[in-house]
Amino acid sequence: MAKAWEVPGLRRRSSFAEAGGRVILTRWREMMSSREGTLLGEDIEELHAMRVSSRRLRAAMDAFAEAFPARSFRRHLREVKAVTDTLGGARDLDVAIERLQGLLPQMRPDERAGLEGLIERYRAERAAETASIDALFRRLDAERFGERFERYVRRHTGVAVEKLNPVAPPAAEG
């Protein structure tokens, strides 16, 4: 699993709202850093990393929900949930295909045709998921969701993403 980005400036003495701003904006940038790789679709781990980050972002939003006005917060949370759910559909198929392929050698020869047929079906469904992911990001771009989200978090927590400047941890050597 991709390592979570460190949250810059998060301290024991931070206020609840400030901590919320720092954590949420870090997780937001962390999630969006996998966007290009996910859309490229060459490495299933990119999509996995983006999904994991989106779940971390949702968890952070749940944790700090009370720092925001309930109604407007729900609207933003809904969009983040749309990202998690859309990526989830593709990820579930990636995992299912990988698992079935791993199981194949353990199955009796007469049982393999069923697994191969199922893998074939999931592959076709997975191809359709890529189009859904692409459509979702196009919509979020058209609605300038990223800019609006960052401004919204700043307004209620006082944390600006430009000053926070969260960055990916250095890649592990090996």
Place this chain on the structure above:
Amino acid sequence: MAKPRPVAGIRPKKGLRPNARRVLAARIEEIYAYDGLIADPAHVTELHDMRIAFKRLRYLLEIFGVAFTEDLDPYLEQVKVLQDLLGDIHDCDVQVPMLEDHLEWLAAREAERAQELVAAGVRRRPSRSANGSERAYRRFRGELEGALRGDERVGIHALIARRRTERDQLYLRFLDEWRRLKRERFRPRLEAALGL
């Protein structure tokens, strides 16, 4: 999926720790609310909701860990074990109906193909000789048998059986872990670590 309950008394401008305590106390309570419900392995929804409650607590311990002096990692580890076991149970609960759905999908594809073959047979000009009719019938039967996907069902039934056995074993492991957690007084120890 059970939504997290709103937490009363949060004061965003005040410190992280007192607010984090309130949120964590509410989420711990949510987990233990499932205690009586998960004794029945057929309570699929409750087991799934408890997994979500564990997941929320895990993420919160990670997020709010910085606010507390005591090391929360040992608690995190225990939460993760339970969350993973419930996650594996959930995978089985989701996969079995998906595999059953696949069996129906296979049957529907067979029916469609059979109908196509019959329609194509009707369109063909009938043979006038007995030999020609016999050949046409054999060809039709060969095509129909080729369209039947019965051989694929064997593997799907085997997978369903595997998942059901796994589910039974996972559930027993989960119950053991949950009972151990309670025996080892996980909740009071965690609450003490958080100053609740």
